[in-house]
Amino acid sequence: MTEHVLEVRDLVKHFPVRRGLLRRTVGTVKAVDGVSFGLDRGRTLGLVGESGSGKSTLARVLVGIETPTSGQVLLDGQDVARLSRAGRKQLRRDVQMVFQDPYTALNPRMSVGEIVGEPFAIHRVRPPGGRAAAVGELLELVGLDPGHVSRYPHQFSGGQRQRIGIARALALRPRILVCDEPVSALDVSVQGQVVNLLQDLQDELGLSYLFVAHDLGVVRHIAHEVAVMYLGRVVERGPSGAVYDGALHPYTQALLSAAPVPDPSVRLAGPSAADAPGGGAIVLEGDPPSPTDPPAGCPFHTRCWLAPLLGGGRRIPEPCAATRPALEPPRADGGHRTATHDDGEQHGHEHARDEHTGGGPAHLAACHFARPLPAPERVGS
């Protein structure tokens, strides 16, 4: 059995909401509410979700910017929380982060050489051959001119700045890169260059990526596996081909259907959209609910397009509003799963299942009525 480089078990991160003079806790933002997954060497897990789904908080917990409220983060099978001080320092070296905005993530007063070399100083590492040589190599690795070490961030374009951020993240030879929306601030024509760079680096260095993004196209391109988050929970997870071509969860189906595709025959709106083959885009009503007060039962049931259809007379089926669905493989007949999980044992179940499937990651969905919906007709397919 291969051991995951990084494993997350039932991770929870709650933020207290404080009000008033006494800063009394009046509620909790359940940013991440019981997330489990594993990441293997040289693989990419794409984390998809809307704002407020908890994907960025999860990323921050993994790199140690936030401490989890409960649950475990395992690095090479070792529980990070139980590590010694030295062990935690090693963790910081092993797991590095690439940030979304290359304009604010780089200190404008530091030269590129100082930025890329700073991790060596912080961790008191003497790279073989000296720091200057190491910085030069790193710049070359990410496709920048090593002669530019003394330039400042403002002298670079967005794409180049993102390369600087990647070079900095690679300085300490990490094994895992957590990329939080690494290309969404870049022009379309430049996005591809950075995505390709990340893929090359993965092949070359055997890196594992947790790739957080809202752009479904980019994630499909780069990720081997995809996890879809909604209100702090993973609602669907599986190999990216399986998720994109045969999404099981109605939320994933809506996300995929709402993403604009560069094909003029797929109209997003207007009279033709509704009559389009396949009924056109699934447009969800309303905004995601607040993570301070997630709905009971299935967190998605308040916006679900499928539930009212199942209930016949516009009524949502009882299990959707009453019981929280577990993340599990869909039933073959696509019908209602009667057995709901026992709350306490959720993550145990999942792990058992992951190991059973052996051959590859299973395709799981947290929906009482999970069933595949064929991917809509798309350009080039």
Add this chain to the structure above:
Amino acid sequence: MSGDTSAAAASSAADHDGVVGPGTPLLEVRDLAVEFRTPEGNVRAVDGLSYRVAAGRTLAVVGESGSGKSVSSLAVMGLLPDTARVTHGEVLLAGEDLLSLSRREHRRRCGERIAMVFQDALAALNPVHTVGYQLTEALRRRRGMSRRDAGRRAVELLDLVGVPNARGRVKDYPHQFSGGMRQRVMIATALALDPDVLIADEPTTALDVTVQAQVLRLLAEIQAERRMGLVLITHDLGVVAGMADDVTVMYAGRVVERAPVRDTFGAPAHPYTRALLHSIPSSGAGGDGEGRRLPVIPGRPPSPAALPTGCAFHPRCDTARDVCRTDPPPLEAVAVDRASACHFAAEVLASHDVPPPVEHEEAAHD
């Protein structure tokens, strides 16, 4: 309504001809040039932009950062910053050149007939006034409506854009709305004076996918209902494909291609458009992140202050030849309703009579 867009579009064009007079688009931009004063001298941000928008039609203006797409719409609205000025061209609103008017008069005309929706609704709405106040401001000042009538209209407008509990929410402040709802509020303020033309500058870029779909659908519905002309400024070719009738592609301040959307996406006539279309990672095709490289455009968009000689795209172009490095290509007709600014436009266009090579080894099996 019929499900056939082309028929709908044709009939809308016919209706429009009947209303405004044959051949007169609602808004027409002719050969617009905008320059910025900088310490390094004058920088031309927009150079020779022309487009026309008819009633009930959607024109997409596509480009990357620095392409001049946003600056050009500010020029149309008379909202350019003091460091910029229009050096050339006309902006015709129902036949009248707005640029020949005083700035004040220009703004007044626009206020009545052209409205604008910006990307960042939180920045565009005033945080210290209620949404209701901002909705009624224009009605009271320009239309001289009473406070009570304007208030009633504000509720109607919020209702129209699908803000739930509109009556209760007019008293709320912008920060009390979610991103999608704020964008709806901004659309409502834009609609307050019943504009003929709506210019939407990246209206959904800051929104989540599911909310983006709602807002785009709303825009399309309102446009169809009111027969507005819609100018959609965006970098997202998916949005263009889903919403627009016609597209104008800008690169480094110039129009490089102009065409009906269906034609461009099927067979682009400019290498830049072609490369852009190829570089979109699609959520609909491909495998599991295994060994596939995205086709990319090498390099990056040039700074308007240091444009390459000849065709501005030549350093990044896969079909560039000697002439491209010396002579800027003019925007010329390549087919009915289509124009391209490329020396080899005919060649580029012809190469797409055959479907483009499949980039992904494993196409999806739908």
